[in-house]
Amino acid sequence: MNYIYGAFSDIGISRPNNEDSFFAGECSTDIPIFIGIVCDGIGSLRDGEVASGSITESVKEWTLHLKSGSTFEQVTMSFLEHIYALNEKICRHSKVNSLETGSTMSAVIVSGENFMAANVGDSRVYHILKKIEQVTEDDVLPSDGNKRGALRQCIGFNEKLFINTYYGRINKKESLLVCSDGFYKQMDQKRIAKKCRGISRHTNVGKVIKKEIERMKKSGERDNITAYIIKCL
Numbered sequence: 001m002n003y004i005y006g007a008f009s010d011i012g013i014s015r016p017n018n019e020d021s022f023f024a025g026e027c028s029t030d031i032p033i034f035i036g037i038v039c040d041g042i043g044s045l046r047d048g049e050v051a052s053g054s055i056t057e058s059v060k061e062w063t064l065h066l067k068s069g070s071t072f073e074q075v076t077m078s079f080l081e082h083i084y085a086l087n088e089k090i091c092r093h094s095k096v097n098s099l100e101t102g103s104t105m106s107a108v109i110v111s112g113e114n115f116m117a118a119n120v121g122d123s124r125v126y127h128i129l130k131k132i133e134q135v136t137e138d139d140v141l142p143s144d145g146n147k148r149g150a151l152r153q154c155i156g157f158n159e160k161l162f163i164n165t166y167y168g169r170i171n172k173k174e175s176l177l178v179c180s181d182g183f184y185k186q187m188d189q190k191r192i193a194k195k196c197r198g199i200s201r202h203t204n205v206g207k208v209i210k211k212e213i214e215r216m217k218k219s220g221e222r223d224n225i226t227a228y229i230i231k232c233l
Contacts, residue, residue, distance in 0.1 A: 001112055001172070003034055005230035006205030010213045012182060012224050019049040019103075020180050020226035023056040027063045027109075029070045035063060035079070036228035037107035040123050040180040042154055051090050051103035051156030058086050059107075072111040079109060080118065080163055083155070090156035102157035106136060108176050110230055115176060117166040121154050124184055127168065128175040128196045132189045135166050135176075173197065175231040182223035186216035199231050 007024040011017065019041030027033040037059055041052035062082050066075060083105070094101050104121025117125040119136040127133045143149035153161060170176060175196040179187075195208050213225045 002233040003032070003110065003230055004199065004202040004205055004233060005034060005036060005228065006202065006209060007036060007038075007226070007228035008206050008209040008213060009226035010217070010224065012222055013217050013220075014222040015224055017049060018224045019043060019052055020182070020224040021052045021056040022226050022228055023060045024228050025060065025063055027066050027070070027075055028068065029066055029075065030068050031072070031111060033072060033075050033109060033111040034230055035059070035107065035109050036176075036178050036230055037105065038123050038178045038180055038226050038228055040104040040121070040182075040224065040226070042102040042104070042151070042157070047099045047101040050094075050099055050101040051154070054090055055083075055086060055103055055105055055155060058082070072109070072114055075111070076109050076116045079107070080165070083118075083163060084161060087155050087161045088159050091159045094156065102154035104151070104180070105155050106178050108178055108230065110170065110176065113169045113171065115168055115170050117168070117176075119164050120161065121151050123178070123180050125166070126177040126179075127170070128177055128193050130193070132177075132193050135168065136164065139164060170232050172232050175199070175229055177227060177229050179227040180224065182221055182225035183213070183216065183227045185223070186219050186221045196229060196231060199229070200233075205229050205231070
């Protein structure tokens with residue numbers, strides 16, 4: 001099965017810096033295994049961007065050191081183990097250096113017809129068929145009234161961590177979308193589904209995301225905005 005993918009991130013219209021980060025790449029294995037990850041640094045923490053950038057950079061490095069004969073199952077297990085270990089490392093680093101940091105994380109790992117989605121916090125993964133289906137559930141506490149609940153957990157803030165995982169299958173002409181809340185808060189689901197169905201070349205993916213982000217900014221989205229799309233041709 002052939003895949004094309006791309007990602008883009010934007011600071012938005014009001015934030016002083018971009019606390020989102022992403023990595024879009026492939027694993028160094030004998031079989032094609034793709035990974036996309038989006039992290040959103042917690043804005044209420046003084047050093048929110050530290051955890052976000054550390055996660056994506058560490059995952060990028062992790063992809064280069066996998067065993068060449070690794071299977072999809074072995075790669076997904078290795079990824080989860082890596083994130084758990086990384087969470088402890090960031091927590092220790094923050095304590096030593098008096099940092100206040102934490103980040104959401106949503107990721108997909110894709111091989112053949114199989115995918116695993118993983119998330120901590122309220123970044124999301126969507127499966128785009130004829131319509132959009134949300135794969136992950138927001139990792140937030142129950143709310144009172146119309147106010148959104150606070151994050152239940154994030155990476156880099158507490159050594160106790162549970163990564164939510166979801167497994168599924170992806171078929172030809174379907175896509176997976178990984179994004180921060182800045183993206184999905186303004187997302188027109190029908191429009192995104194149509195745009196993804198029209199993607200046919202690798203260079204188109206990033207352009208589609210960038211155009212959607214520009215539309216979201218014109219609609220008044222003030223947050224950082226980041227998205228990754230992978231499509232099965």
